[in-house]
Amino acid sequence: MPWLSQAQYNHCGILIPSQKSINKVKDKPSSINSFISIDEAANYIKRIVKQVPDWQQNFVLQERNGINNAYAHIQNGKRFITYDNLFVEALDYQTGTKWASVSVLAHEVGHHYFDHVLDREGSTHSKELEADYFSGYVLAKMGASIAQAKAAMAKLANPYGSHSHPPRNQRLTAIEKGYNTVKPRKKSNPYSGNFYTQQNDVRYVNVQPRSNKLVQATWFFNNGQKVSENLHYSRTTSRGARVYYNNYMQNTRRVELYFFRDGRIREKDIDLKKRRYAWYNFSRH
Ligand SMILES: [Zn+2]
Structure with missing residues (x-):
């Protein structure tokens, strides 16, 4: 599989866009709303930081053309997120x-939030998963769907991982965990699903509450x-x-x-002519 060895990932385990992708973004600056200026990226950063309670932006955002990357780092005791506009646009283009x-x-903001850049040890699995969790949390608060929150990692994370970053499936799980702290999946309705019944000739009954007034x-x-x-109710x-x-x-x-x-369901079958009825208890299939 020679193409795997050719794929290059940045220190956060994100696929570095090929020159072809970069050229396409260069040629089509308006294909997706692009990061036209540092103001726009700064705006997004502001919005990201705003989602986090009791925390202030503690880093400087700087644009650096041609690095084909975006990363959190510390230099002379000063924190930065440095990014290349084309790299960022290529992420959107590819996904x-x-x-x-x-x-x-x-x-990257998550790396600053969790103080990951303070030591010199670089990326580790636990740091990357924390930053992924953070991004899931923030994107949920910003109104992304779970698929949108996962889009970049689903498409561009290294499926196998490396010594410095975890494999893709672990990262998607971390994003989902962060996302779910904001938007938990709806709890399953105890009245919904398949049930055994005491009725002899029935294998099971599927119950789907459609509204307060209607059950199928x-x-x-x-x-x-x-x-x-x-x-009908x-x-x-x-x-x-x-x-x-x-x-x-x-x-x-x-x-x-x-x-x-308490979640129990019972069925009453009524013969309206003979005025007779029978009860059947349901139990979870
Ligand atoms: Zn990272």
Whole structure:
């Protein structure tokens, strides 16, 4: 795999754009909103820093053309983030999203936030993962989607890692962790999913609450048949169970699902003609 050995990564483990990419960015400065001036990069840096509570920018941003890189460092006791405009634009060009460069800048800001540049040991796995976590956190606060927060690393991080930086999958996990501290994934609804029922001829029931007023339930029978019903909210019982129902077989039968506050679900099958009914308890599939 000769192309792997040719791929070059910067000290943060990000693929250095090829001369071809750089030339494309040079030729097409307006393809994606570009970092036209240091003001724009400085603006992003300001916005990144603003997301972090109780912290002030403790570094100077400087543009340096031709280095094809962006990195946090310390020089004569002064902290810097130094970046090449074309490098930053190439990140966006290669990933198709402005969030790529924002996340890489946020990653570099993270190195200053965590004081990673104070020692002389350079990049380590734990430092890189902390800076990735930081970028996930910041991008969530800035309104990026999780895919946008991961875009740069997903496309440009070294999949295998090295002694100085971790492999891509670990970095994506770190970004997601940081992201989720701001925007936790929705907790799964206890009433949603597949359930066993006590009904003999039913293999399982899939329950999907669609809204406060509507639940969709699908009965999967042992013989391979399935029946889907939209159940509408009718009432809340004195014990706090929400009841959803639908009539079927020309209004001769009614199915009711009882959703109890503790997460239990029960089905009541009613024969409206004979005025008989049966109860079935659901349990998690
Ligand atoms: Zn780094």
